Amino acid sequence: xxxxxxxxxxxxxxxxxxxxxxxxxxxxxxxxxxxxxxxxxxxxxxxxxxxxxxxxxxxxxxxxxxxxxxxxxxxxxxxxxxxxxxxxxxxxxxxxxxxxxxxxxxxxxxxxxxxxxxxxxxxxxxxxxxx
Amino acid sequence: xxxxxxxxxxxxxxxxxxxxxxxxxxxxxxxxxxxxxxxxxxxxxxxxxxxxxxxxxxxxxxxxxxxxxxxxxxxxxxxxxxxxxxxxxxxxxxxxxxx
Numbered sequence: 001x002x003x004x005x006x007x008x009x010x011x012x013x014x015x016x017x018x019x020x021x022x023x024x025x026x027x028x029x030x031x032x033x034x035x036x037x038x039x040x041x042x043x044x045x046x047x048x049x050x051x052x053x054x055x056x057x058x059x060x061x062x063x064x065x066x067x068x069x070x071x072x073x074x075x076x077x078x079x080x081x082x083x084x085x086x087x088x089x090x091x092x093x094x095x096x097x098x099x100x101x102x103x104x105x106x107x108x109x110x111x112x113x114x115x116x117x118x119x120x121x122x123x124x125x126x127x128x129x130x131x
Numbered sequence: 132x133x134x135x136x137x138x139x140x141x142x143x144x145x146x147x148x149x150x151x152x153x154x155x156x157x158x159x160x161x162x163x164x165x166x167x168x169x170x171x172x173x174x175x176x177x178x179x180x181x182x183x184x185x186x187x188x189x190x191x192x193x194x195x196x197x198x199x200x201x202x203x204x205x206x207x208x209x210x211x212x213x214x215x216x217x218x219x220x221x222x223x224x225x226x227x228x229x230x
Contacts, residue, residue, distance in 0.1 A: 023142075024139055024142075024167065025197075025198065026198065027137070027138070027164030055139050055141055058198060058199075061198060061199030061200070063199040064197060064199040065196040065201070067196075068194075071197070073197075075199075098141065098173070098174040099167070099172060099174070100172010100173055101172070105199075
């Protein structure tokens with residue numbers, strides 16, 4: 001099969017993907033693994049929404065300095081998502097409030113959503129993947 | 132006794148269990164995702180503040196920094212580095228890690 005055939009095969013199918021991030025960044029590997037899957041999905045030109053709720057909102061904190069715990073600081077990668085045409089970043093307002101956080105604390109621009117708005121966004125997805 | 136908690140209070144019940152069972156005069160060291168509980172505005176902050184009447188609360192500095200939480204700890208929470216962690220273990224006759 002030529003490259004051209006492969007490109008034609010299944011092209012034009014764009015699904016709505018939601019990546020639901022609910023874990024804090026370093027205590028488990030979920031946040032980092034989720035981010036890597038998001039970048040892979042971007043390569044397939046899908047309609048990607050990134051959602052941060054519960055402890056997942058901590059992934060977007062400004063001022064992260066991981067030198068002391070000797071792990072990779074992947075927080076800067078969230079700022080690079082725009083370059084991969086991933087621009088739909090949503091944060092749950094209640095989760096921010098419960099953690100004393102505001103949009104100013106976050107490393108990227110996000111849309112802050114109410115529970116109802118989040119509920120509707122989730123309902124319209126073709127695929128939801130949880131990290 | 133030194134109690135060590137490493138899980139987020141918004142995800143697990145280990146901090147609640149620890150604070151419920153730690154006896155007066157004990158020390159509680161928050162590490163890894165548990166450090167969020169000792170930050171201003173967190174839903175668990177009131178529990179930490181109430182516990183400070185009977186317990187000494189510590190948080191591991193490198194874990195706070197790695198989470199963008201340096202400088203956001205509650206008043207009265209003692210931030211320690213890895214050397215301080217070792218000192219705490221050495222100063223107490225026994226320690227318990229809440230998994």
